[in-house]
Amino acid sequence: MPVIERRAPRAARTRSALVTIGGLVTLALISINLSRYGLSTLAVTHAAVRDWLGGAELYSYRDPFSQAGAALPPALAILLAPLALLPLKAAGWLLGLTGVVALLLAAAALTAPIARRYGRRRAPLALVAAALAMLTEPVRATLGEGRPELLLFGLIVADLVALRRSLRHPVMPRSPDPAAPLRWPLWRVDDPVVPFRDRVRHGWLDGSWAGVGIGLASAFAVTPVFFLAGLFVLRHWRAALTALTTCVTVTLAGLLFAPRETITWFGSTLWQLNRTESLDAAGNQALAGVLARLDGTPAPPVLVWLSLGVLLVAVGMIRARSASYAGDEVTAFVLIGLAAAAFGPMTTPAELIWLVPALLVLADAALRRRAPARGSRHSRFVDTFLAVSAICGYALLLSAPTTLLPWNGYAFALIILTSTLPWRSAPLPPAQPQPHRHPAAIPVPRGSRP
Known part of the structure; x- marks a missing residue:
């Protein structure tokens, strides 16, 4: 018993030391990338949104050196508007830390089936995958240039998790008996008997929110629209309709809060490829x-x-x-x-x-x-x-x-x-054992009685 008590604090101290070292290395990598790439993309977005909040047009700003303009939808500009109130370096750090968190969650979701298949712990494999990903050029450039690609990546992977849950636990109609206990698969979310808190919790567990992440990402950028179309191609009809509804709702909200910028974006800015x-x-x-x-x-x-x-x-x-x-x-x-x-x-x-x-x-x-x-x-x-x-x-x-x-x-x-x-x-599901049948002692025609 004393040996077990001695080993437990040692393992906890080891984990704490590894987490501390990992956090310091992550901060060092973010700092190196910020210095190397100089927040080139975020600098243009930061200045354009700041001028926009001051009364100018969002898409009229041009960088004095590169002549590059802001190329983000109004919905994303509204989301990033609080960053314009911060200094550029502080906004870059906040966006970088948020992107690292999204990368960690996405790595945990992508490596979970692999860890489960080989009987390994999920956390170490996810941390190793995220650490290796942070050394690659796409992640380095995203953090250093101050781009939201990691956040969009996390939203799309979140929908992947929701689809995985929905395929594992489909939603079924409730039993007509009002006194019937709660069973899995879940009840319909429109059942008036279920409290709202339970509906939210069960909806999160059964993946009925699949499509919200892709819908948000499609409203914030152009490339995720391919994933929205992909949901229809993959025949995830419910998730596809949810994504389409979410994208249209967020776009209409952008039209409500920024009508001139939304019309300009879809009318001309979106088609300026260069x-x-x-x-x-x-x-x-x-x-x-x-x-x-x-x-x-x-x-x-x-x-x-x-x-x-x-x-x-x-x-x-x-x-x-x-x-x-x-x-x-x-x-x-x-x-x-x-x-x-x-x-x-x-x-x-x-x-x-x-x-x-x-x-x-x-x-x-x-x-x-x-x-x-x-x-x-x-x-x-x-x-x-x-x-x-x-x-x-x-x-x-x-x-x-x-x-x-x-x-x-x-x-x-x-x-x-x-x-x-x-x-x-x-992997194929395990075969169900068939009941063993002894051969009949006296064969008789099928359907007749011996």
């Missing part, structure tokens, strides 16, 4: 940027870009639907994110966040294939290829972008992974 940077710039790793650089023009050939882009999105959606049918919703969402980033038209390294969970899918697929004993040479080659692809992909995201952007490294990674990322079939 508002923040030229399409042929090296930082644009979308298909449009690759075609523009190959053609040697400021913009890509429109028909060629739309034809190849629509084909790439169709491939991503079809493969996402197949992954969803196989029971791998994570890979389905990753494929939609990769296809959306590849389609563009403007995809900077900070918007390549879906490459990070794609590497997690590759690594898990390699480990999952090696779990059972396989003797064929082809199977060993596939296992090795998946493992090497995951390692090389992570090295690609660790390297400096200046060495990869001129060679379109990220763009080719998006196109290749959209077309080849494997999905993992869900």
